[in-house]
Each structure stands twice: as structure tokens, then as C-alpha cells.
Amino acid sequence: MAKLELRNLCKTYGPTAVVDDVSLDLERGELVTLLGPSGCGKTTTLRMIAGFIEPSAGTIVVDDKEISSSRRSVPPEQRGMSMIFQSYAIWPNMTVAENVGFGLQVRRMPATEIAKRVGEMLDVVKLGVLAQRYPAELSGGQQQRVALARAMIVRPEVLLLDEPLSNLDANLREEMAAEIRRLHDEFRFTTVYVTHDQAEAMAISDRIAVLHQGRLEQVDTPWQLYNRPRTPFVAGFIGKTNLVPAEVQGNDVRVAGLASGIALPPSHSARPGGSVQASIRPQSLYLETPIGGAIALGSGRVLERTYLGEYWRYLVRLQGGAALKVHAPPSTVLEVGQESTVYVDPESIAAVR
Amino acid sequence: MRSVSSAAVLQAPSRRASSGPFADPAVWLFSILIVLLVLLVANPILRLVWDSFHTAQGDWSLQSYVQALGRSRNLQALLNSLYLGAAVTVLALALGVPLALAVSRTNMPGRGFTHLSVLAAFVMPNFLGAIAWILLAGPNAGWLNRLAVELTGWDKGPFNIFSFWGLAFVIALYTFPLIYVFAKSALDLVSTELEDAASIHGAGRFQTMWRVTLPLVLPSIIGAAILIFLEAIALYGTPALIAIPARINLATTQIVSFFQYPLQIEQAAAFSMPILLLTVLMLMLQRKLLARRGYVSVSGKGGERRPFDIGAWKWVLLAYSGCIALLTVIMPLAILLLASVSKAWGRGLVAGNLSLANFHSIFFEQLTVRSAIVNTVLYSGATALVCVGMGICIAYATQRRITPYPALVQFLALAPVAVPGLILAIGLYAAYAGPPFSLYGMGTLIVIAFTTRFLPISVAASSAGVRALNPELEEAVRILGGGRITVLTRVVAPLLKKTLIGAFVLVFVICTKELSTAVFLTGPESRVVSVLTLDLSEQGNYETLAAMGVVLVSIVTVVVAIGMKLAGRDFMLRRS
Numbered sequence: 032m033a034k035l036e037l038r039n040l041c042k043t044y045g046p047t048a049v050v051d052d053v054s055l056d057l058e059r060g061e062l063v064t065l066l067g068p069s070g071c072g073k074t075t076t077l078r079m080i081a082g083f084i085e086p087s088a089g090t091i092v093v094d095d096k097e098i099s100s101s102r103r104s105v106p107p108e109q110r111g112m113s114m115i116f117q118s119y120a121i122w123p124n125m126t127v128a129e130n131v132g133f134g135l136q137v138r139r140m141p142a143t144e145i146a147k148r149v150g151e152m153l154d155v156v157k158l159g160v161l162a163q164r165y166p167a168e169l170s171g172g173q174q175q176r177v178a179l180a181r182a183m184i185v186r187p188e189v190l191l192l193d194e195p196l197s198n199l200d201a202n203l204r205e206e207m208a209a210e211i212r213r214l215h216d217e218f219r220f221t222t223v224y225v226t227h228d229q230a231e232a233m234a235i236s237d238r239i240a241v242l243h244q245g246r247l248e249q250v251d252t253p254w255q256l257y258n259r260p261r262t263p264f265v266a267g268f269i270g271k272t273n274l275v276p277a278e279v280q281g282n283d284v285r286v287a288g289l290a291s292g293i294a295l296p297p298s299h300s301a302r303p304g305g306s307v308q309a310s311i312r313p314q315s316l317y318l319e320t321p322i323g324g325a326i327a328l329g330s331g332r333v334l335e336r337t338y339l340g341e342y343w344r345y346l347v348r349l350q351g352g353a354a355l356k357v358h359a360p361p362s363t364v365l366e367v368g369q370e371s372t373v374y375v376d377p378e379s380i381a382a383v384r
Numbered sequence: 385m386r387s388v389s390s391a392a393v394l395q396a397p398s399r400r401a402s403s404g405p406f407a408d409p410a411v412w413l414f415s416i417l418i419v420l421l422v423l424l425v426a427n428p429i430l431r432l433v434w435d436s437f438h439t440a441q442g443d444w445s446l447q448s449y450v451q452a453l454g455r456s457r458n459l460q461a462l463l464n465s466l467y468l469g470a471a472v473t474v475l476a477l478a479l480g481v482p483l484a485l486a487v488s489r490t491n492m493p494g495r496g497f498t499h500l501s502v503l504a505a506f507v508m509p510n511f512l513g514a515i516a517w518i519l520l521a522g523p524n525a526g527w528l529n530r531l532a533v534e535l536t537g538w539d540k541g542p543f544n545i546f547s548f549w550g551l552a553f554v555i556a557l558y559t560f561p562l563i564y565v566f567a568k569s570a571l572d573l574v575s576t577e578l579e580d581a582a583s584i585h586g587a588g589r590f591q592t593m594w595r596v597t598l599p600l601v602l603p604s605i606i607g608a609a610i611l612i613f614l615e616a617i618a619l620y621g622t623p624a625l626i627a628i629p630a631r632i633n634l635a636t637t638q639i640v641s642f643f644q645y646p647l648q649i650e651q652a653a654a655f656s657m658p659i660l661l662l663t664v665l666m667l668m669l670q671r672k673l674l675a676r677r678g679y680v681s682v683s684g685k686g687g688e689r690r691p692f693d694i695g696a697w698k699w700v701l702l703a704y705s706g707c708i709a710l711l712t713v714i715m716p717l718a719i720l721l722l723a724s725v726s727k728a729w730g731r732g733l734v735a736g737n738l739s740l741a742n743f744h745s746i747f748f749e750q751l752t753v754r755s756a757i758v759n760t761v762l763y764s765g766a767t768a769l770v771c772v773g774m775g776i777c778i779a780y781a782t783q784r785r786i787t788p789y790p791a792l793v794q795f796l797a798l799a800p801v802a803v804p805g806l807i808l809a810i811g812l813y814a815a816y817a818g819p820p821f822s823l824y825g826m827g828t829l830i831v832i833a834f835t836t837r838f839l840p841i842s843v844a845a846s847s848a849g850v851r852a853l854n855p856e857l858e859e860a861v862r863i864l865g866g867g868r869i870t871v872l873t874r875v876v877a878p879l880l881k882k883t884l885i886g887a888f889v890l891v892f893v894i895c896t897k898e899l900s901t902a903v904f905l906t907g908p909e910s911r912v913v914s915v916l917t918l919d920l921s922e923q924g925n926y927e928t929l930a931a932m933g934v935v936l937v938s939i940v941t942v943v944v945a946i947g948m949k950l951a952g953r954d955f956m957l958r959r960s
């Protein structure tokens with residue numbers, strides 16, 4: 032386990048910057064997810080950490096040793112890392128046990144020791160009985176476990192996962208996400224996890240680094256990212272939100288069209304002054320029956336409604352202002368055209384810019 | 385935490401104190417490869433061009449061109465070769481296209497047999513085919529002629545293999561598999577839906593085939609036709625056996641005559657240049673033709689495929705296929721077999737003429753024959769081994785862009801395709817026969833020559849294989865601590881096992897058939913079967929020749945059978 036630092040990392044192909052000045056520190060044993068839409072540079076960043084791509088500028092440092100820079104890169108095989116690939120990359124010409132034992136074999140460990148450790152590791156991922164099978168005979172989830180075992184048996188300084196769940200079906204995905212988190216809690220490898228799926232990132236990460244067009248938007252815990260997004264992109268990418276023009280005045284955020292400001296939650300770090308956008312989650316808005324502490328935004332008229340079983344999705348236009356998405360409980364039934372007071376939970380408003 | 389994880393992090397493997405660029409053994413391996421490529425490919429070809437512009441004394445001059453191309457006899461030879469190429473192409477198209485259509489798209493019975501017979505025609509060395517056809521259709525003693533005389537009472541048989549069309553016919557018989565392979569692999573990709581669309585709009589079966597199916601595969605067929613044309617121009621074996629007695633002067637026989645006393649390498653080089661140029665241009669044209677991806681057929685995955693029901697025509701096609709099998713393989717093999725067990729082949733199948741003495745003689749008495757067979761197997765095996773080894777390394781290095789200038793390295797490895805064997809041999813002779821290498825007459829030189837010539841086959845096959853591998857399989861090795869050599873030996877090579885075995889057998893078989901590259905380079909100690917065939921044929925020693933041929937064909941058949949077992953039934957007749 033090592034401390035991993037990315038310092039001002041850049042990767043450019045011709046004039047396009049795929050990764051643009053990304054700096055990120057991982058503590059020992061921390062699991063950080065690189066999250067973003069496709070083409071945001073997350074996989075490129077991961078492959079630079081692995082050593083498959085050399086950075087155009089900036090450095091990667093592991094335990095104060097520089098392993099990547101534009102001048103010199105330690106080749107992947109000398110980095111002491113391991114990686115789980117999108118395709119799992121299980122070698123079809125080797126059995127499960129041979130796959131898992133490979134990393135130990137190239138480290139010239141005695142065969143008896145390898146056999147012992149492979150056995151232990153396969154038990155950890157619950158594949159003990161399949162040791163002598165070939166990968167072609169395994170299901171997707173089992174192959175995934177082989178990949179996990181193979182990556183973790185070498186006790187990597189840094190473990191890298193590149194969209195490991197994207198090839199699994201939905202049920203299995205949830206199960207494997209839990210499995211990865213369980214194994215991480217067990218072994219505590221410093222881990223970088225890449226995904227485009229925000230739910231997966233939320234479920235698995237200590238911290239999430241949101242990337243957008245090669246730039247790091249925000250690095251925070253899942254709770255902070257969701258409740259205190261700092262940029263419109265993060266607010267919109269992590270969950271659904273309403274972005275309305277607003278201004279920060281002192282400790283208040285003043286949403287356009289509203290007379291009075293709303294006090295920002297104390298943990299908020301928005302700098303005062305200037306125009307911002309207020310991010311208001313649809314489920315923080317209430318029609319008719321507010322929770323305690325909610326304040327009235329004003330009266331609104333229902334423009335559209337869709338029943339989704341677990342909740343109603345309303346589109347409500349505030350008088351003199353924006354149209355807002357509101358998620359209301361099934362018991363809140365309003366007709367299109369009906370008027371209702373709209374309330375908001377001030378705790379969950381975030382000012383983004 | 386569990387006990388497994390309680391120990392410290394394992395040391396990363398092979399973290400050397402000094403890790404300069406040459407600490408990685410892979411860098412050494414790939415550097416050596418590039419040096420080898422330069423020696424094998426670039427040096428001989430450049431030497432050839434250089435020599436063509438210089439006198440024997442090493443002075444800059446165009447004299448060789450004037451001498452080689454200034455004579456009308458020599459120009460006629462070039463022209464004759466072009467005629468021959470065209471004639472062979474037409475014949476090969478007539479043989480190959482109907483067969484490909486029949487096997488790929490119709491319900492003709494015996495499709496498997498037809499496919500196998502084409503494979504056999506491909507495996508059959510063309511010089512043996514030529515010998516067989518001399519025995520079958522020689523003007524007087526040829527069996528077919530004698531049969532005709534006996535049946536009709538004419539005083540002279542109708543066939544004469546020692547003629548332009550006889551020559552073209554024999555060459556076409558053993559080159560047409562190329563047309564078949566190209567046409568068939570394209571036809572295999574034509575979606576039935578496209579044909580159904582034609583039928584539903586009112587086209588009959590033959591109209592569909594003529595207006596839809598054939599046009600779709602036309603680029604492939606033309607591409608193959610270009611290759612056949614070039615092959616026919618570059619061929620030396622059959623022309624040496626048939627054209628020389630028939631007094632038809634061809635480009636290749638002319639080149640060889642430059643190598644007779646007095647040796648005129650510079651003239652040979654100069655004379656080669658127009659042929660080399662033509663080959664390069666036509667190959668560029670061919671690539672352009674095949675690279676055009678406008679046709680749906682190339683994309684494959686055409687859904688369900690049904691063969692055409694062609695009614696009674698299937699019997700016509702079957703007869704045609706059978707006839708071709710008879711002409712290419714069955715009759716020639718039968719006559720060779722018969723001659724090999726005859727005391728005198730002209731006396732035919734009569735009691736007292738049969739004996740195994742020829743086999744006894746080639747194994748135990750005529751050491752030249754035995755050593756030629758041993759040499760052929762040895763050199764072919766060595767070449768196949770080297771080609772496959774170099775091929776996979778070059779393919780891996782270039783596909784994964786490990787070496788600098790991968791495109792250039794790949795070009796170098798594939799360049800010999802554009803050099804006819806005889807011309808390549810001149811370059812190799814000029815580069816390595818004399819000092820400082822002095823390899824003339826040594827087996828090494830033959831292996832070098834064969835390797836250079838057939839490296840493109842293994843490189844192309846391996847490249848296709850490497851392209852099909854998910855790079856993540858290799859990256860997984862690297863990140864777990866394995867170097868590039870480990871990637872090659874533990875993952876890439878095992879996963880491409882079938883491809884590599886296929887390439888090995890293919891190169892082996894083609895080497896056993898190879899004559900043109902060997903003809904100037906063999907010495908008394910390094911004679912191979914193909915070269916010895918020419919000598920024995922000149923002596924008229926057809927019985928020994930036949931016995932030698934039978935042994936060679938048996939060996940090749942066994943190797944091909946093993947290859948089919950290990951690499952899949954279809955590995956030889958794939959287009960690569």
C-alpha cells in the first residue's frame with residue numbers, strides 16, 4: 032500500500048488535451064473513484080498511473096518516488112501495481128489457478144508457496160472449487176472474481192480498476208460492487224477505480240474525483256459531492272437537479288424571482304458575491320406537504336406529471352420564475368394546471384458556479 | 385484483515401538499480417530483429433538496384449541496361465512473359481471462379497471433395513506437375529497421346545505440352561487455387577439477404593448470381609487475378625521444364641541464362657528492374673482494389689446463408705470440378721506413381737516393367753537424390769521455424785508499436801512479396817554469395833533466401849492474429865510484473881498457437897515447392913528437390929524423378945495432414 036500522488040498531470044494528443052492539469056492525492060489504503068462521462072479522460076489518467084501511457088506534462092509519484100513524468104516512465108511491470116480490466120483480461124490459455132498465480136510466478140516465488148497463496152486467495156473470492164477450470168468455462172461474474180484474485184494476490188502498492196463492472200448485467204453488478212468494497216475493506220490496498228456510473232461510484236468509494244473534459248471538477252466524499260456540489264457539471268452529473276440562477280449575498284443565496292434569500296447550510300463553502308446557480312434536488316422540493324424546516328418558495332403551477340411508481344415526477348413553474356422538477360411521494364396527487372405552494376429544504380441547496 | 389494480507393507489500397519484480405533503455409531484454413530482441421530485417425530484405429534489394437547501375441568493376445554506368453534491354457531477343461522474352469501471364473490468368477479464372485461459386489454458393493454435391501482437390505493442387509509442387517504433364521502429354525511418348533493414337537488410329541497424338549498453351553495450361557493448373565481462395569472467401573461473406581433482395585424483385589437464379597453475387601466479389605477476383613499474373617511471370621520451374629525445350633524464351637529463363645558462363649549479374653539485375661517495377665505497380669493496384677470497402681459483402685455477418693439450388697446444373701458443375709481434379713491432381717499423381725515403380729516409364733503398365741528399384745536407388749544408391757530430399761525437408765523446416773519466430777515477433781512489435789517506426793518495419797517485413805523469387809535470388813547472390821559472407825552453396829544461404837521470400841506470409845498471418853487479441857490480455861501481464869518477453873512467450877504465442885502452426889506448415893509446404901529462389905543459390909552440397917528435378921529432367925531420368933516426387937509429395941501430405949489436425953481443417957486455403 033502506498034501513497035499515490037498525481038501532480039499537474041496532462042496528456043495531449045496533438046492540440047487536444049485529454050487530461051488537463053489533474054492533481055490528486057490518495058492516502059494509503061484509500062479508494063478513490065475517477066468518475067465522468069465517456070471521453071472525460073478518466074481511463075487515460077488510469078493508464079498513465081499504470082504506466083501504459085506517458086504523461087505529456089506533470090508527474091506521478093508513489094511514496095515520494097517519481098514513476099511517471101514526461102521525461103521518464105517506469106515501465107508497468109516495475110511499478111508493483113495491479114489492474115483489473117474492463118474485459119477482465121483473463122488469459123484463456125491458463126487455468127484459474129495459473130491466472131491467479133501468475134503475478135507470484137513472475138516474482139519467482141517458490142511453487143509450493145504460490146500454490147498455498149493461490150488456494151487462500153481463491154477461497155477469499157469463493158472460487159476454490161474452480162481452480163483447475165479454464166476461463167472459457169466460467170461465467171462473467173466468476174471471471175471477474177478471477178481478475179480480482181489475480182490482481183490482489185500480488186499485494187499491489189496500488190490497485191487499479193478500469194470500469195470493472197461495465198460488462199456485467201445489472202444484478203451481478205450490484206453484487207460485485209459490494210464484493211469489491213468488501214475486499215477493499217479486508218485488504219486496504221490504495222485503489223483507483225474508474226467508472227462512468229455515478230451510483231456505482233457512490234456505493235464503492237471513499238472519495239470521488241469527478242472529471243469533465245480532462246479537467247478535475249471536484250474531489251470529495253460521496254455525501255459532499257451529492258449535497259455540496261461545487262460546479263454545475265457535478266451537480267447535474269451526480270443525480271438529478273434543478274439549476275436556477277441565483278446570487279450569493281453574505282451567507283444567503285438569493286434565487287432569482289424570490290423576495291428573500293435562503294441561508295446556505297453551514298458546511299457550504301461558496302464564496303460570497305456574484306451570480307451563481309443554485310442546485311436544488313427534485314426530492315428536496317415539496318408540494319403541499321413540507322417536512323419540518325422546509326421554507327416556502329412560492330406558488331407554482333403543475334405543467335407536466337409522470338407517475339413512476341416510487342414517486343411522482345412533476346414539472347412545476349414558479350410564479351415569475353423557473354420551471355422546477357419535483358419528486359413527490361405517491362400520496363401527493365396534483366392535476367396538471369393545479370396550483371400548489373412549493374417548499375424547499377434549505378439544508379440541501381448548493382450554490383454552484 | 386486476514387493473514388494473507390498481513391505481510392508487507394511484495395517487492396515489485398525486477399526493479400533494477402539501473403533501468404536504462406537497454407536494461408529491458410525486449411529492447412535487445414527487437415533491435416536484433418530490425419538488424420536481421422535489414423540484412424535479409426533491405427540489403428539484397430538495394431544491392432540488386434545498385435548492381436544494375438554499375439559495371440562488374442564497380443563503376444557507375446547504365447551499360448547493363450543497354451546490354452540487357454537493348455537486344456530484341458531479350459525484349460521478346462519480356463513480351464512472351466507478359467503474354468504467358470495473361471494466358472495463365474484467363475485459364476486460372478476459368479478454373480477457379482466456377483469452383484469457388486460451386487463450393488461456396490450452390491448445392492452441388494461433393495463440395496468437400498472439390499475443396500480438398502483444390503487444396504491438393506495447391507500443395508502439389510508445380511515442377512512435379514510439369515513433369516507429370518510431360519509424361520502425360522509429351523508430343524510422342526506422352527501417355528495421353530499414345531492413348532489417343534490407339535483409340536483413333538491417328539498416326540500422331542493431338543497433345544503437345546511443349547507449346548505456349550501447354551505451358552500456360554500447366555502453370556494455370558497449379559496456380560488457380562489462389563483465385564479459388566480469394567473468390568471463395570469473398571463469396572462466403574456475401575449475405576443471402578442481398579441475393580434474396582434480388583429474387584424478391586424478380587431476378588431469376590442465374591440473373592441474381594450474375595448481377596448481384598459476382599459483382600460483389602469482383603474486386604477480390606480481380607485482386608487474385610493480378611497475383612496470378614505476377615506469379616506466372618515470376619515462375620521459373622515449369623518454364624524451365626517446358627518452355628526451354630519448346631524454345632520459348634521467357635523473362636525468367638532469360639535471367640537464368642545471364643547466370644550461365646560468363647556470369648553477368650549486373651545485366652541480370654538490370655533486366656530484372658522492369659519486372660520488379662511492374663510487380664510493385666500491380667501489387668499497389670491490387671491493394672487499392674481490395675482496400676475499397678464500398679461493398680457490403682466485406683462486412684460479413686450476413687445473417688443466414690442458404691446455398692443456391694441450381695437444379696440439374698449441379699451435375700454439370702460437378703463434372704467440371706471432377707474434371708479439374710483429374711487434370712490437376714489425380715492424373716498427374718497416378719502417372720508419377722506409375723513412373724516411379726516402372727523400369728522404363730514409356731513401356732507402361734505391363735508385367736516385368738514394375739519394380740521398386742527406383743525407390744531403392746534414391747534411398748540407398750543415388751546419394752544426390754537422398755541428400756536433396758533431406759536438404760529440402762531440413763531447409764524447409766528451418767525456414768518455417770525462423771519465419772514463424774520472426775513473424776510473431778515482428779507482428780507483435782509492429783502491431784503494438786514497440787519499435788520505433790513500426791510502419792517502416794512492417795513495410796520492410798512485407799516488402800519481399802513484391803520481389804519475384806528469381807530476382808530476390810539475384811539480390812541475395814550479389815549480397816551474400818561472395819566475400820565477406822561467402823555463403824554460396826551453403827544451406828544457410830538457402831534458408832536465408834527462403835526466409836526472406838516467405839517472411840511476409842508468417843508476418844501477415846501473425847499480424848492478423850495479434851490484431852485479433854485484446855491488448856488488455858498483454859497489459860495484464862505487464863502490470864502484474866511480466867516484461868514484454870513474458871508477454872510474448874506466456875500469452876501471445878500460446879494464444880496464437882493455431883495461427884503459428886498454420887503459418888509453419890504453410891511456409892514449410894511452400895518452401896518444398898520453391899525453385900526460383902533456390903536455383904542460383906544451391907551448390908553441390910545444398911541441392912534441393914526442386915533444383916535436382918531440373919537436372920534429372922535434363923538427363924531424361926524420369927523414373928528416378930518420379931520416385932523422388934512421390935517421396936516429396938508423401939512427406940508434404942503428412943505434414944499438411946498434421947497441420948490440419950493441429951490448426952484446423954481450413955488453415956491452408958485461407959486468404960492472408
